[in-house]
Amino acid sequence: MPEFWINMGPQHPMTHGLWNMKVKVDGETVTDAKPEIGYLHRGYEKIMEVREFQKNVVLTDRLCYVSSITWSHAYCLAVEKMMGIETPERGQWIRVVALELQRIASHLMWLAAYGPDLGLLTGLLWALRERELFLDLIQLMSGARMNQNYPRVGGVRNDLPDNFEAMCRRSIEHFLEKVDNEYQRVFQESKVFHMRTEGVGKISAAEAINWGVTGPNLRACGVNVDLRRLDPYEVYEEIDFEPQVWHDGGAGDSYARFVCRFNELRESCQIILQALEKMPKTGPYRVKAPRRAEGEGYAKTEDSRGEALFYVIGDGDDRPYRVKIRSPVFCTMAATPIMLRGNKLADSVAILGSVDVCVGEMDK
Amino acid sequence: MSAPLIPNLFGVCEVLVLAIVWIIDQILYALAGLIPPLTGLAQWFDPVARRRLGMGPLGSELLIVLVTWLIAVTIIVIWATLINLLTMMWVERKFYSRLQDRYGIMISIWSLPFWPFNRAHRPTHRGTGYLQNIADGVKLLQKENITPRNADSAMFHISPVLIASSTLMIFAALPWSSGFYVANLDLGILFIFAAFSLAPLGILIAGWSANNKYTLVGGLRAAAMLMAYEIPMILSVIALVFFTGSLNPLTIVRQQDRPLVSFGALSIPAWYVFSPQILGFIVFSVSMMAEMERIPFDIPEAEAELVEGWTTEYSGMRFGLVFGFKWLRMIAGAALIAILYLGGWSGPVFVTLSVGGVPVPIVPEEAWFLLKIYLISIVFIWISWSVPRVRIDQILNIGWKKLIPYSLGAIIIAAAAIASGLWSVG
Amino acid sequence: MSAVVTSSPSITGRSVPGAEKEVLAQLKVAFGSKLKDAKIVRERLVEIVIDRAELVPVCTYLKDTLGFEHLSCVTAVDWKDHFESIYHIENYYNGCMVQVNAQIPYDDPKIATLTGLWHAADFLEREMWDLMGVEYTGHPNLTRILLPEDFKFHPLRKEFAQEVDRQYITRRKLRGGK
Numbered sequence: 001m002p003e004f005w006i007n008m009g010p011q012h013p014m015t016h017g018l019w020n021m022k023v024k025v026d027g028e029t030v031t032d033a034k035p036e037i038g039y040l041h042r043g044y045e046k047i048m049e050v051r052e053f054q055k056n057v058v059l060t061d062r063l064c065y066v067s068s069i070t071w072s073h074a075y076c077l078a079v080e081k082m083m084g085i086e087t088p089e090r091g092q093w094i095r096v097v098a099l100e101l102q103r104i105a106s107h108l109m110w111l112a113a114y115g116p117d118l119g120l121l122t123g124l125l126w127a128l129r130e131r132e133l134f135l136d137l138i139q140l141m142s143g144a145r146m147n148q149n150y151p152r153v154g155g156v157r158n159d160l161p162d163n164f165e166a167m168c169r170r171s172i173e174h175f176l177e178k179v180d181n182e183y184q185r186v187f188q189e190s191k192v193f194h195m196r197t198e199g200v201g202k203i204s205a206a207e208a209i210n211w212g213v214t215g216p217n218l219r220a221c222g223v224n225v226d227l228r229r230l231d232p233y234e235v236y237e238e239i240d241f242e243p244q245v246w247h248d249g250g251a252g253d254s255y256a257r258f259v260c261r262f263n264e265l266r267e268s269c270q271i272i273l274q275a276l277e278k279m280p281k282t283g284p285y286r287v288k289a290p291r292r293a294e295g296e297g298y299a300k301t302e303d304s305r306g307e308a309l310f311y312v313i314g315d316g317d318d319r320p321y322r323v324k325i326r327s328p329v330f331c332t333m334a335a336t337p338i339m340l341r342g343n344k345l346a347d348s349v350a351i352l353g354s355v356d357v358c359v360g361e362m363d364k
Numbered sequence: 365m366s367a368p369l370i371p372n373l374f375g376v377c378e379v380l381v382l383a384i385v386w387i388i389d390q391i392l393y394a395l396a397g398l399i400p401p402l403t404g405l406a407q408w409f410d411p412v413a414r415r416r417l418g419m420g421p422l423g424s425e426l427l428i429v430l431v432t433w434l435i436a437v438t439i440i441v442i443w444a445t446l447i448n449l450l451t452m453m454w455v456e457r458k459f460y461s462r463l464q465d466r467y468g469i470m471i472s473i474w475s476l477p478f479w480p481f482n483r484a485h486r487p488t489h490r491g492t493g494y495l496q497n498i499a500d501g502v503k504l505l506q507k508e509n510i511t512p513r514n515a516d517s518a519m520f521h522i523s524p525v526l527i528a529s530s531t532l533m534i535f536a537a538l539p540w541s542s543g544f545y546v547a548n549l550d551l552g553i554l555f556i557f558a559a560f561s562l563a564p565l566g567i568l569i570a571g572w573s574a575n576n577k578y579t580l581v582g583g584l585r586a587a588a589m590l591m592a593y594e595i596p597m598i599l600s601v602i603a604l605v606f607f608t609g610s611l612n613p614l615t616i617v618r619q620q621d622r623p624l625v626s627f628g629a630l631s632i633p634a635w636y637v638f639s640p641q642i643l644g645f646i647v648f649s650v651s652m653m654a655e656m657e658r659i660p661f662d663i664p665e666a667e668a669e670l671v672e673g674w675t676t677e678y679s680g681m682r683f684g685l686v687f688g689f690k691w692l693r694m695i696a697g698a699a700l701i702a703i704l705y706l707g708g709w710s711g712p713v714f715v716t717l718s719v720g721g722v723p724v725p726i727v728p729e730e731a732w733f734l735l736k737i738y739l740i741s742i743v744f745i746w747i748s749w750s751v752p753r754v755r756i757d758q759i760l761n762i763g764w765k766k767l768i769p770y771s772l773g774a775i776i777i778a779a780a781a782i783a784s785g786l787w788s789v790g
Numbered sequence: 791m792s793a794v795v796t797s798s799p800s801i802t803g804r805s806v807p808g809a810e811k812e813v814l815a816q817l818k819v820a821f822g823s824k825l826k827d828a829k830i831v832r833e834r835l836v837e838i839v840i841d842r843a844e845l846v847p848v849c850t851y852l853k854d855t856l857g858f859e860h861l862s863c864v865t866a867v868d869w870k871d872h873f874e875s876i877y878h879i880e881n882y883y884n885g886c887m888v889q890v891n892a893q894i895p896y897d898d899p900k901i902a903t904l905t906g907l908w909h910a911a912d913f914l915e916r917e918m919w920d921l922m923g924v925e926y927t928g929h930p931n932l933t934r935i936l937l938p939e940d941f942k943f944h945p946l947r948k949e950f951a952q953e954v955d956r957q958y959i960t961r962r963k964l965r966g967g968k
Contacts, residue, residue: 006577013667038936117668119659119753125464192751209859212910224803230885309863326863334913346755349668
């Protein structure tokens, strides 16, 4: 049988969103791959140029609906850098809590999607079940489950509710128990899971850096880069946490990526607990931001999927002159053909699932 | 030692047919008063008149035999599809929903709009969910049947029929108890395997004829995988034949219906799973799981990468046939495991009632058999919803490099057990 | 070998304080007057402005000598009289980031590609060509990536029509303001 191209997308169970991975297969082996993206391009960078600074937060929320707060926060941080203002300390701590809650919710969504990718539908429902806990916490904090519009230029929209800390601790305690027992058993201790993920989708550390792979995908290659540690923003400097890096052999495969993300669930819980501990109990959570600003500001943050970079230029008006969004998935997508080549067709799902694609931010 | 509820399906059907014929005959006699030529026909049907005229018994007439067979087959088909298939689907959907911490299907008789006993405060979607599969079937019947423009139309339409009919063929030779069966074949097990292995041909035809890359890859995967798993399955049955000396399911079950070891009142039955056949049992069960295309081995329709595999292009009830009949194959597979290794319908009977002189066992053989089938199926369902899907090369590795050597080993062990006199044939 | 790389040969995951000063000093030594502007914006961020002709030498020096191995972002900006192609290049060894602003004349929007140095530039430059119309000469596959193949415009340019007036009535406008 000659080699032929198969469209994995745009309407396909593998593509969690609207994009197309064209794979060339020889029998069952993938010999080449070509990502085709742009189905969801909404022209955010252009739209943001006619909206006021604060009103753009609504848009950045929708960059990736799974991970809204982290994206809005990156944008707010860039605008704050441009305006030269700084969030009050309590605001920064609240942001850290919000960011980590959102990171857990996002990683759980990834875990949920990774289960059916491998044919494990039970994983989907279990992960979504626990994601509800964190969406409830986020709702308690911001008033909305998704697209929260919570970070503000200069702080956050509102203070934490009274009972937030107790609720947070209770949910995290319950969640850690589930992670250690149920998830651990159904994913990591399953032999079939190891068979499916180990040794597939390999990418070396040098190649990953050169192709611009960031975040958990890069840490899975054994590169100790976590922007919360390398270039600390907010109050991450004061928090004691361990960036999840894969140190053992077989780095850069799907299993390493899985383990890095999976362990980040636990690590984020620890960060939240610490933040609740160290947070000043009272104080302002927001400063007044100027309406107009001139100059340029950039902020790079550790998004759930990698390095999110916002570059904002203001020309003295109340709207940005130019906004540039650097999406981690966009750059990782360029490297996926390397991961796919030489693997089996069924592996393409195990690989692309472990990369954690979010089409909204990829296509902007 | 249990007894069947239906001692002889053909006999029951014959009684049924003769009763109907008697009613028709009375009508014919009544009509013959008006139309005299009908008297001959009425006498042909009348057993008393037949005896007087020197004709043989009515039951031996070809027409009556044919009708009786037709009714017997219909009863088995309805029993298998309308009752057991629906129940099995319901059990699976309810069971894996509970594994996943949710209620699962809930459409029941309370959800029907014309059900008269609904109370205003009762939520209509909080039932047991048994009617959900029927609702799905009705939905599929209403849907349009789409044939892709570039598909090979004849082949595309033949393959669901081939799959469905070959699956139903299994039940012609599959007994449900020592009396509840259509045909008692000496080579029944062989016939069942032959019917089982027709479906991969249908899958291959479906994959090729739809002219779609997903279905093509799915069809080729099915061909590669089912071949790799049919061989160890047959080999492990060959190991079993060393012990049974027969391929007749009734004989095989009768052999297992005795105690192996007794501890006072309790005894371990002489099921073949407790014999040196244990290796063959494992190989057979794993291969059967692949034959059913359940999740660790469901690569022909791996929905994550192949959309829906070889069933991608089917729609409407044609999809319903190829999709729903997987459960029928699961019932057949579980029944085979029960017959070959787990004692089939043998089991203790506690009390036998006497209804009008006819002994009716309180726990009949059919009940034991159904219990075993559903328990085996639940184990399969449990496995398939707790593990991810295995990749095609790994599946073939397991099939060719593990299961075939194991099944050959099972043959050697069985032969050695017979040769050394550890176990006697039959 | 530079002092920056030898002082931190492995990626420790922590930034090196004061690395930006060292980077700036080394860049000034290596390129001197070719840098139109060079300054430390804030901690761990150096900004340099160069002409487009200097882009490849500067970036090669950054990558090969100073260990800036990660090309994070490529931004093209339409300043109405000229274009700017802005590169954010990151050093994983000391956490320092260099922002390279390469200036491009408006009537000839072309600049050399960086795909030879970083594969990451492949998609990033394609995106910028797609949206801004800056041609990265030497790029192996400079085609549309986000927009359809037959799209005629480069929408992020300021001349591309967009409803610049606010699409909503502000309080200021209601009070009779601008």
